[in-house]
Amino acid sequence: MKVKYLVLMASSALFLSACTAATTPEPSPAAMMPDGSPLVMMEQSIMLDEQNESGQTGTAVISEGPEGNAVVTLTMTGGSFVEPQPAHVHLGSCPTPGAVQYPLNDVVAGSSVTTLDASYEDLTQATEKMAVNVHKSAKESKVYTACGNIN
Numbered sequence: 001m002k003v004k005y006l007v008l009m010a011s012s013a014l015f016l017s018a019c020t021a022a023t024t025p026e027p028s029p030a031a032m033m034p035d036g037s038p039l040v041m042m043e044q045s046i047m048l049d050e051q052n053e054s055g056q057t058g059t060a061v062i063s064e065g066p067e068g069n070a071v072v073t074l075t076m077t078g079g080s081f082v083e084p085q086p087a088h089v090h091l092g093s094c095p096t097p098g099a100v101q102y103p104l105n106d107v108v109a110g111s112s113v114t115t116l117d118a119s120y121e122d123l124t125q126a127t128e129k130m131a132v133n134v135h136k137s138a139k140e141s142k143v144y145t146a147c148g149n150i151n
Helices: 002-022 119-126
Strands: 045-051 057-064 068-079 084-091 100-107 109-119 132-133 146-150
Touching: 045 132, 057 119, 057 146, 068 084, 068 100, 068 119, 068 132, 100 132, 109 119
Parallel strands: none
Antiparallel strands: 045 057, 045 146, 057 068, 068 109, 084 100, 084 132, 100 109, 132 146
16 A cells, blocks of 8 residues: 555656646746836845954845835844844945945844835945945944945
8 A cells, every 4th residue: 555655646746846847937927017028127246244253244135126226135144133233335335334325224133125215226336435334233333243345
């Protein structure tokens, strides 16, 4: 009985994998332009390097949102941060960027997503240097935990 059961399961798995392999995924309607062409979104990934022996590193992904606005997604790892961590796009470059150009939503439990009132090109093709910076906490905002240059 066990042998028949195993053969039936193996045959079913083979059939399902053949069916799956034969189908080509279609883009979702949200990924299509009104004229039916695929929507191409721009994206840039920036490594955020540890600062001040924080033990924290991460990635900032700047992408173009559906309305053309820049969307900044932060994914942080390492360190032990229980309080929300302020994050910003600063003028200047790491390790000591200058004034805040765009505030980002606080990093909570290692992540943050912010849609800016600026375009993807405003961030990625700016003539002025800019950097993404994460702070230890609101109370210790002068302590940077991670930083990465956009341009």
